[in-house]
Amino acid sequence: MLEQTFTMIKPDSVERGETGRILARMETAGLVIKRLKMLHLSPEEARQFYHMHAGKPFFEHLVAYISAGPVCAVVLEKEDAIRELRALVGATDPAEADEGTIRREFGLDNRRNAVHASDAPETAREEIAFFGLTLSREA
Numbered sequence: 001m002l003e004q005t006f007t008m009i010k011p012d013s014v015e016r017g018e019t020g021r022i023l024a025r026m027e028t029a030g031l032v033i034k035r036l037k038m039l040h041l042s043p044e045e046a047r048q049f050y051h052m053h054a055g056k057p058f059f060e061h062l063v064a065y066i067s068a069g070p071v072c073a074v075v076l077e078k079e080d081a082i083r084e085l086r087a088l089v090g091a092t093d094p095a096e097a098d099e100g101t102i103r104r105e106f107g108l109d110n111r112r113n114a115v116h117a118s119d120a121p122e123t124a125r126e127e128i129a130f131f132g133l134t135l136s137r138e139a
């Protein structure tokens, strides 16, 4: 089924100038860029985006990390996009991610893991709406 998913290139990867190379990996895998914008989340917005992790020991570190600089927020479309993007991105900890995955290539550690990728249709819808990337006019 043709499906949309959401990805976010995290601030340290943007700062290192890896946005283009990460997007190229996604496009090469057949994921089509439908919406894209750069923005800098406030700590409060980062808390909302990661609300499911509130209370975990790493939560405040994650909020500080994600709000430290601009991110690149992207809507991608492909058949089975949610599952395919998660497979391309790889495991949360880059050290455990398979060879050839984005996190293996660009991630530094289990927090600084290069990108976020939606994990299910409901979270993809929520995250696309959260970033204001739902527009009536198709790209």
Ligand code: GDP
Residues within 6 Å of the ligand: 053, 058, 061, 062, 091, 092, 110, 111, 112, 113, 115, 116, 117, 119
């Ligand atoms: P994901 O779906 O693979 O991104 O992983 P999770 O939803 O479990 O975690 C969200 C984000 O929190 C991850 O992408 C990491 O940036 C960060 N994170 C997850 N687990 C840890 C951890 O144990 N320690 C730290 N410092 N950060 C973590």
Ligand code: MG
Residues within 6 Å of the ligand: 119
């Ligand atoms: Mg997650």
